[in-house]
Amino acid sequence: MIFEYILRQNKIDPETDLTIDQSIDFGSTAAAFSGGKGDFSVEFEPGATTLELEGDGYVAASLGIDSGYVPYTAFSAKAEYMEKNPDVIQKFTNALQKGLNYVQNHSPEEIAEIIAPQFKETDGKTLTAIVTRYYKQDTWKESLVFEEDSYQLLLDILSEAGELTADPPYEELVNTSFAQKASENK
Numbered sequence: 001m002i003f004e005y006i007l008r009q010n011k012i013d014p015e016t017d018l019t020i021d022q023s024i025d026f027g028s029t030a031a032a033f034s035g036g037k038g039d040f041s042v043e044f045e046p047g048a049t050t051l052e053l054e055g056d057g058y059v060a061a062s063l064g065i066d067s068g069y070v071p072y073t074a075f076s077a078k079a080e081y082m083e084k085n086p087d088v089i090q091k092f093t094n095a096l097q098k099g100l101n102y103v104q105n106h107s108p109e110e111i112a113e114i115i116a117p118q119f120k121e122t123d124g125k126t127l128t129a130i131v132t133r134y135y136k137q138d139t140w141k142e143s144l145v146f147e148e149d150s151y152q153l154l155l156d157i158l159s160e161a162g163e164l165t166a167d168p169p170y171e172e173l174v175n176t177s178f179a180q181k182a183s184e185n186k
Helices: 002-009 026-034 047-053 063-067 079-084 086-104 108-118 124-136 148-160 177-184
Strands: none
Touching: 002 063, 002 148, 026 047, 047 124, 079 086, 086 108, 086 177, 108 124
């Protein structure tokens, strides 16, 4: 949806100006591309960097940069749970903020080294290249606060994709109090 949104923003109609093959298993797109399928491929990491390091392609653009701050990852909890367990929600949010603080204050090499145990299938060179790309792209925000402009961007993307028929009010769905508190305690 984000790729198609970016195409439309650049006056390219994803329905008529090109063919998007969505029949390839998500985990196999890099292999299909390096095997000759398609002229372009939309890849998450480590697929994009692996294609570059193997000489099978290069990153031409970043959907993350071209789309703006889209909340790719969000955490949801029922209002009842949040009301009964605010300490759990706050501790969880504080831990996430601590991670953001770490990436804001450490080099890509330091970040790659500390996260390496979570990515055993990715070698150190590739992992460092990925983190360096994210670092240069300013991928990681300084705060977990889900801002209203990012929320509106997400609604626009969902609406253009035909997945949303009404815009739910930001105030009804988003609670930033835990993120704001975590951000204040940096």
